[in-house]
Amino acid sequence: xxxxxxxxxxxxxxxxxxxxxxxxxxxxxxxxxxxxxxxxxxxxxxxxxxxxxxxxxxxxxxxxxxxxxxxxxxxxxxxxxxxxxxxxxxxxxxxxxxxxxxxxxxxxxxxxxxxxxxxxxxxxxxxxxxxxxxxxxxxxxxxxxxxxxxxxxxxxxxxxxxxxxxxxxxxxxxxxxxxxxxxxxxxxxxxxxxxxxxxxxxxxxxxxxxxxxxxxxxxxxxxxxxxxxxxxxxxxxxxxxxxxxxxxxxxxxxxxxxxxxxxxxxxxxxxxxxxxxxxxxxxxxxxxxxxxxxxxxxxxxxxxxxxxxxxxxxxxxxxxxxxxxxxxxxxxxxxxxxxxxxxxxxxxxxxxxxxxxxxxxxxxxxxxxxxxxxxxxxxxxxxxxxxxxxxxxxxxxxxxxxxxxxxxxxxxxxxxxxxxxxxxxxxxxxxxxxxxxxxxxxxxxxxxxxxxxxxxxxxxxxxxxxxxxxxxxxxxxxxxxxxxxxxxxxxxxxxxxxxxxxxxxxxxxxxxxxxxxxxxxxxxxxxxxxxxxxxxxxxxxxxxxxxxxxxxxxxxxxxxxxxxxxxxxxxxxxxxxxxxxxxxxxxxxxxxxxxxxxxxxxxxxxxxxxxxxxxxxxxxxxxxxxxxxxxxxxxxxxxxxxxxxxxxxxxxxxxxxxxxxxxxxxxxxxxxxxxxxxxxxxxxxxxxxxxxxxxxxxxxxxxxxxxxxxxxxxxxxxxxxxxxxxxxxxxxxxxxxxxxxxxxxxxxxxxxx
RNA sequence: GGGCGAUUAGCUCAGUUGGUAGAGCGCAACAUUGACGUUGUUGAUGUCAGAGGUUCGAGUCCUCUAUCGCCCACCA
Numbered sequence: 001x002x003x004x005x006x007x008x009x010x011x012x013x014x015x016x017x018x019x020x021x022x023x024x025x026x027x028x029x030x031x032x033x034x035x036x037x038x039x040x041x042x043x044x045x046x047x048x049x050x051x052x053x054x055x056x057x058x059x060x061x062x063x064x065x066x067x068x069x070x071x072x073x074x075x076x077x078x079x080x081x082x083x084x085x086x087x088x089x090x091x092x093x094x095x096x097x098x099x100x101x102x103x104x105x106x107x108x109x110x111x112x113x114x115x116x117x118x119x120x121x122x123x124x125x126x127x128x129x130x131x132x133x134x135x136x137x138x139x140x141x142x143x144x145x146x147x148x149x150x151x152x153x154x155x156x157x158x159x160x161x162x163x164x165x166x167x168x169x170x171x172x173x174x175x176x177x178x179x180x181x182x183x184x185x186x187x188x189x190x191x192x193x194x195x196x197x198x199x200x201x202x203x204x205x206x207x208x209x210x211x212x213x214x215x216x217x218x219x220x221x222x223x224x225x226x227x228x229x230x231x232x233x234x235x236x237x238x239x240x241x242x243x244x245x246x247x248x249x250x251x252x253x254x255x256x257x258x259x260x261x262x263x264x265x266x267x268x269x270x271x272x273x274x275x276x277x278x279x280x281x282x283x284x285x286x287x288x289x290x291x292x293x294x295x296x297x298x299x300x301x302x303x304x305x306x307x308x309x310x311x312x313x314x315x316x317x318x319x320x321x322x323x324x325x326x327x328x329x330x331x332x333x334x335x336x337x338x339x340x341x342x343x344x345x346x347x348x349x350x351x352x353x354x355x356x357x358x359x360x361x362x363x364x365x366x367x368x369x370x371x372x373x374x375x376x377x378x379x380x381x382x383x384x385x386x387x388x389x390x391x392x393x394x395x396x397x398x399x400x401x402x403x404x405x406x407x408x409x410x411x412x413x414x415x416x417x418x419x420x421x422x423x424x425x426x427x428x429x430x431x432x433x434x435x436x437x438x439x440x441x442x443x444x445x446x447x448x449x450x451x452x453x454x455x456x457x458x459x460x461x462x463x464x465x466x467x468x469x470x471x472x473x474x475x476x477x478x479x480x481x482x483x484x485x486x487x488x489x490x491x492x493x494x495x496x497x498x499x500x501x502x503x504x505x506x507x508x509x510x511x512x513x514x515x516x517x518x519x520x521x522x523x524x525x526x527x528x529x530x531x532x533x534x535x536x537x538x539x540x541x542x543x544x545x546x547x548x549x550x551x552x553x554x555x556x557x558x559x560x561x562x563x564x565x566x567x568x569x570x571x572x573x574x575x576x577x578x579x580x581x582x583x584x585x586x587x588x589x590x591x592x593x594x595x596x597x598x599x600x601x602x603x604x605x606x607x608x609x610x611x612x613x614x615x616x617x618x619x620x621x622x623x624x625x626x627x628x629x630x631x632x633x634x635x636x637x638x639x640x641x642x643x644x645x646x647x648x649x650x651x652x653x654x655x656x657x658x659x660x661x662x663x664x665x666x667x668x669x670x671x672x673x674x675x676x677x678x679x680x681x682x683x684x685x686x687x688x689x690x691x692x693x694x695x696x697x698x699x700x701x702x703x704x705x706x707x708x709x710x711x712x713x714x715x716x717x718x719x720x721x722x723x724x725x726x727x728x729x730x731x732x733x734x735x736x737x738x739x740x741x742x743x744x745x746x747x748x749x750x751x752x753x
Numbered sequence: 754g755g756g757c758g759a760u761u762a763g764c765u766c767a768g769u770u771g772g773u774a775g776a777g778c779g780c781a782a783c784a785u786u787g788a789c790g791u792u793g794u795u796g797a798u799g800u801c802a803g804a805g806g807u808u809c810g811a812g813u814c815c816u817c818u819a820u821c822g823c824c825c826a827c828c829a
Binding site: 009012205212222223224225226237272273274276277278281282283284285289290291292351352354416417419420423424427513514517544548550581582583584586587588589590592594595597598600601602604605607608609610611612613614615616658659662664666667670673674678681682685686689 | 755756757758759765766767768769776777778788789790791792793794822823824825826827828829
């Protein structure tokens with residue numbers, strides 16, 4: 001073994017010794033920052049821009065393998081474009097995740113001390129949440145670094161920091177002034193446990209076996225799964241075409257003996273009634289049911305609240321008032337039985353119940369005053385860069401959201417996700433943006449209350465109003481309001497900063513499909529309205545990372561893979577490859593530790609091949625290949641066989657470059673793996689051993705030897721560059737060991753052509 | 754009820770615009786003190802879910818069916 005081989009290469013590759021050191025080196029070079037790349041003469045100021053914002057992880061704990069996959073894909077994009085010489089920005093940040101974070105803290109308090117947030121003042125409680133969020137933030141930042149993510153930390157953002165607060169308030173005010181944000185009494189999803197509303201998207205539906213009660217209601221029999229809500233029912237609804245009830249006229253009234261005495265019931269004919277279900281007749285509870293609310297709206301019927309916001313019955317329930325609805329049901333049944341109002345009970349019925357997916361309780365729809373964004377309200381478009389929509393055109397937010405994708409300005413990868421997007425947007429209802437939790441952006445609206453206790457004045461602005469007697473709205477905003485602004489709030493908006501001008505719209509948004517509605521759609525809404533432009537050109541969607549058996553990873557199954565554990569065992573590069581290879585865009589993938597171990601072997605294979613190349617080229621000058629100008633050496637000539645290998649390498653460069661540009665990371669990575677191991681190591685190196693070992697000084701032998709040496713060097717150098725976006729650590733470490741006198745760190749070397 | 758996806762070797766999955774079925778792991782045999790603790794070579798295994806259609810030609814495009822998975826809607 002020649003003496004000038006670096007001693008490190010004599011042992012197997014050790015990621016544990018390498019990775020943190022290299023990340024520090026990259027970070028301290030400041031070259032994650034595109035401005036520094038220009039300052040250091042690496043990137044041309046006139047180069048095209050490439051920018052992505054990191055989907056901000058929730059500060060609710062730690063990153064999981066899904067995050068690891070996303071970060072890997074994003075880092076591949078970013079490192080590739082940076083090496084291509086583009087002005088490349090990857091902007092990191094975290095999300096305060098309002099309700100999710102608050103719930104986490106509340107759960108902890110309850111477990112540890114048996115307290116709820118109402119045992120604290122608002123400010124005390126928020127202090128606890130902030131501490132928790134800070135801890136979580138620090139953990140996440142460390143994890144992002146360990147993934148090798150080449151993000152510009154100098155631009156790090158948080159959805160709840162001061163700059164983002166300004167953006168949020170500006171956005172709110174603009175939409176409020178335009179009449180697109182309004183306050184209204186509407187039926188919302190109320191969680192009596194967490195004492196807040198949640199959006200439709202935050203609800204999980206679960207099946208529950210609940211008896212279906214058939215109750216006598218005057219001349220009718222109605223079927224209900226929730227008899228405890230029926231006290232005040234005074235509308236009986238049936239389908240207009242139902243022949244069984246043809247003799248009853250719309251709006252006709254009948255006297256009906258009911259739970260707490262006789263009521264006057266009004267007959268309503270409505271087409272939403274399913275004639276097949278139950279008896280084809282039902283009574284409605286508009287205050288606590290979406291469908292019933294809609295029926296009541298259509299026929300302008302009275303609505304009455306039955307259940308309070310704690311989940312207890314109101315005085316309308318008579319002697320059951322004050323009972324919690326869970327306890328009230330058997331009591332109502334008993335009462336109905338005594339009154340002889342129960343016709344029959346269907347015990348086989350399965351009812352769908354709505355639960356708050358953020359760890360809350362069973363949703364009780366309520367009519368409540370909330371803030372909404374009007375998605376169907378027409379307005380005149382402002383300055384527009386949306387294709388097909390001009391300034392002054394009459395549009396709605398929904399129309400803007402559709403146009404941005406229909407016209408191809410925003411392009412989904414894979415394309416099929418645009419269908420899901422369209423379907424969702426087309427059925428979108430006004431977005432309830434107010435929450436009754438404490439952690440989050442407080443609504444920038446202040447009220448002045450008069451002596452009679454009535455609101456006399458409403459004020460909405462970025463800053464609080466001056467003067468006495470103003471009180472801020474106690475609600476906070478849905479967390480997705482602030483994340484909807486993420487592509488531009490992170491770049492300095494509403495100020496016209498250079499970052500905003502340079503890097504918006506962003507190039508690609510990389511995210512998981514389960515967040516298309518929550519986030520992608522909301523970003524398109526906010527950006528098209530507030531900026532008149534799309535937030536990003538491409539949306540790259542990745543799938544779920546499942547366990548080895550194809551199951552979703554979850555705490556209850558105990559099948560969660562911690563990316564840090566894999567990194568500790570096999571290194572970041574191996575972890576990244578195992579997440580990427582075999583995972584097409586939008587498809588779920590299974591995580592396998594075996595696969596990860598295999599890619600650790602690959603890192604070592606590269607390491608060993610490097611040792612072979614270095615020890616067999618020690619008598620050659622690498623600078624003859626790579627130095628420019630006066631330092632350039634004489635390049636050995638290729639023989640025909642090696643020229644063919646060189647041409648194949650060029651073909652690989654073209655292919656891999658095309659794959660990366662077209663979002664086929666899984667293919668590019670696999671091709672590189674295959675080329676390195678099975679073409680370069682197994683075939684080319686084996687084939688060249690004879691030429692390299694030849695000691696003869698015959699001109700032909702010397703030529704073949706030099707040719708082989710050049711080939712090995714060129715392949716190694718080229719493939720290290722090609723592989724760097726995928727496996728940045730081992731390639732950078734090897735790069736640092738190459739005896740090149742003129743080289744940058746690999747991260748900012750130029751992409752091969 | 755509406756929609757989306759999957760179905761290819763024992764397992765996990767590729768197969769980019771239609772042109773002779775691929776990889777990794779596993780399996781079998783052989784070789785190997787080697788650049789390689791983590792090696793190589795060779796090999797076996799496929800009605801590409803099923804049926805029909807378009808085409809000179811279909812794993813790939815179209816139609817239908819089956820099974821599995823997911824999303825949306827949510828019937829009181």
